[in-house]
Amino acid sequence: MRIVLMVSLIVASIAVRSVQAAESETGSALPQTQRVTLKWLGTAGWEIQFAQTKILIDPFLTRKQAVAGEEWKTDEEAVLNVIGGADYIFAGHSHADHIADIPFIAKRFGAKVIGSRTTINLSLSAGVDRAQLTTISGGEKLAFKDFSVEVIESQHGVLNRGGQKRQPKSAEITSPLSGPILGKHFVEGGSYLYYFTFGKLRLLDQSTGNFIEENLRGLEPDIAILAENSNYDWTEAIKILRPKTVIVHHYDDWHVPFSSGMTAAVRKRAQRLEREVKSIDRNIRIIIPEFLKSITLE
Numbered sequence: 001m002r003i004v005l006m007v008s009l010i011v012a013s014i015a016v017r018s019v020q021a022a023e024s025e026t027g028s029a030l031p032q033t034q035r036v037t038l039k040w041l042g043t044a045g046w047e048i049q050f051a052q053t054k055i056l057i058d059p060f061l062t063r064k065q066a067v068a069g070e071e072w073k074t075d076e077e078a079v080l081n082v083i084g085g086a087d088y089i090f091a092g093h094s095h096a097d098h099i100a101d102i103p104f105i106a107k108r109f110g111a112k113v114i115g116s117r118t119t120i121n122l123s124l125s126a127g128v129d130r131a132q133l134t135t136i137s138g139g140e141k142l143a144f145k146d147f148s149v150e151v152i153e154s155q156h157g158v159l160n161r162g163g164q165k166r167q168p169k170s171a172e173i174t175s176p177l178s179g180p181i182l183g184k185h186f187v188e189g190g191s192y193l194y195y196f197t198f199g200k201l202r203l204l205d206q207s208t209g210n211f212i213e214e215n216l217r218g219l220e221p222d223i224a225i226l227a228e229n230s231n232y233d234w235t236e237a238i239k240i241l242r243p244k245t246v247i248v249h250h251y252d253d254w255h256v257p258f259s260s261g262m263t264a265a266v267r268k269r270a271q272r273l274e275r276e277v278k279s280i281d282r283n284i285r286i287i288i289p290e291f292l293k294s295i296t297l298e
């Protein structure tokens, strides 16, 4: 397969294991409908355009902390500066930096929301129409007009190995709230991977830096979007997944506005994961995305 990568002004060609030739956008012979365009929204947020469909994953543009006892308010202007529409919104888990802007976006654009019981209950609490909502709990295979997706149960935070770092049981919101959404309501609610198929391209999205490794067997992602997490030992997961390309995300300071830019220290977090993945398999291509810049994959 071929991958053409466009990052802002730079058009970089990348080859994947099985194929060598990568062409620039203009040299491509493939029809536009087969291209997958990804735009990083900061944190674990993505906008994916494939054929006529626009998909968001964990879109969070408000970029500020949710305060436990205070009502959550999306920064609508910040969202609309970036998001111009959405057909589907996928939620990897239910912390504020992943789902707090989802109800506003879903209502504004009539987008369908796919997420855990917690995500769905918080969406209902915020007034999203029930007909727009799909609850997942892992294991689902969902087919849509232009793409399909498999939902894979995962886990949040550090790895629990040899009893060293225990995984806290994930808290849930089990019914719609009777009052406004407060910061404290954004509990984990279970963590999920989404394994998308766009034409011939398979893309695995990881919302938070951990896996249930046995759930990865059999996956063969062309692209794995991985969440930076220095507590996680990536060796086993990378050996199982053997992605052709890794895109690093969730390495930025998610409560700092885009206008503040990104320091070299922050960028180093992504480079640390890049080094770790390279040390496991040096043939894996690594992409460290820039805020709001597009990457086109074929």
Ligand SMILES: [Zn+2]
Pocket (backbone or CB within 6 Å): 093, 095, 156, 208
């Ligand atoms: Zn989280």
